[in-house]
Amino acid sequence: MTAVATSDFIDKEEPKRTVMIYSRYERFWHWSQAALIFTLAFTGFSIHGLLPLGYKLAVQIHSWAAIALIVLWAFTTFWHFTTGQWRQYLPKLASLPAILKFYAWGILAGAPHPYTKTLKRKQNALQSLAYLWFMVVIGPALWSSGIAYLTYPLWAKMAAGTHALEIVAFIHLAAAYLISIFVIIHIYMTTTGKTPLHYIKTMITGYDTIPLSKAEAAYLAEDEPNRLKS
Ligand code: HEM
Numbered sequence: 001m002t003a004v005a006t007s008d009f010i011d012k013e014e015p016k017r018t019v020m021i022y023s024r025y026e027r028f029w030h031w032s033q034a035a036l037i038f039t040l041a042f043t044g045f046s047i048h049g050l051l052p053l054g055y056k057l058a059v060q061i062h063s064w065a066a067i068a069l070i071v072l073w074a075f076t077t078f079w080h081f082t083t084g085q086w087r088q089y090l091p092k093l094a095s096l097p098a099i100l101k102f103y104a105w106g107i108l109a110g111a112p113h114p115y116t117k118t119l120k121r122k123q124n125a126l127q128s129l130a131y132l133w134f135m136v137v138i139g140p141a142l143w144s145s146g147i148a149y150l151t152y153p154l155w156a157k158m159a160a161g162t163h164a165l166e167i168v169a170f171i172h173l174a175a176a177y178l179i180s181i182f183v184i185i186h187i188y189m190t191t192t193g194k195t196p197l198h199y200i201k202t203m204i205t206g207y208d209t210i211p212l213s214k215a216e217a218a219y220l221a222e223d224e225p226n227r228l229k230s
Pocket of ligand 1: 037040042145
């Protein structure tokens with residue numbers, strides 16, 4: 001596979017160090033978002049009649065979990081902008097063909113992953129695109145239609161004789177299916193690391209072994225020594 005000269009592929013030759021790449025808050029929001037999305041999917045598809053939880057209980061749990069998720073998303077959006085971490089989601093498209101080629105057949109032939117995780121870029125181009133799609137399309141479709149659903153009693157009179165509620169329900173259900181597909185693919189992708197549990201362990205402990213440039217290693221040793229394990 002040809003090396004692509006983009007920042008997604010830098011630093012491969014630098015010495016590897018075990019370093020905390022996911023902060024405590026990042027791991028907290030990732031796992032609490034996961035728990036809330038599972039709860040919302042289970043209760044939401046029960047409301048829809050596909051899963052067995054009773055309607056009334058499902059609506060109650062769904063509404064509280066939805067409010068918790070919206071609060072979590074609001075805090076996390078704030079965190080992304082104040083820490084500059086939002087830049088991680090800007091996909092470096094030049095490296096995308098190599099990544100797609102790897103997932104299309106390189107992975108089956110045991111080829112090495114074309115992308116090396118670095119401190120500055122924790123995600124490959126495909127991940128950035130998928131997460132961007134999640135945050136810019138699926139997330140807003142879910143919370144906006146969900147809030148419209150929650151507040152229906154407030155606008156029911158205005159919507160009488162229109163198809164507004166059906167449109168809201170359609171958008172919410174479509175986004176619910178999309179997020180479910182996203183979660184299934186996401187979980188599958190987590191198993192494609194060095195070992196099937198490698199990525200999951202990294203998101204639990206925060207630590208991964210990645211190439212660090214001399215400048216990054218010096219910065220961490222001086223300013224954030226507890227992020228360096230070895
Ligand atoms: C993000 C914030 C969310 C809000 C505010 C929200 C709110 C709501 C509300 C109020 C309902 C209608 C309950 C009723 O019939 O009284 C509903 C239904 C539903 N929700 Fe959510 N929800 C959210 C996220 C999610 C997520 C993440 C899923 C994940 C899969 C989901 C899946 C569903 C499904 C499948 C239904 C049933 C739709 C139907 O049968 O028409 N929701 N939601």
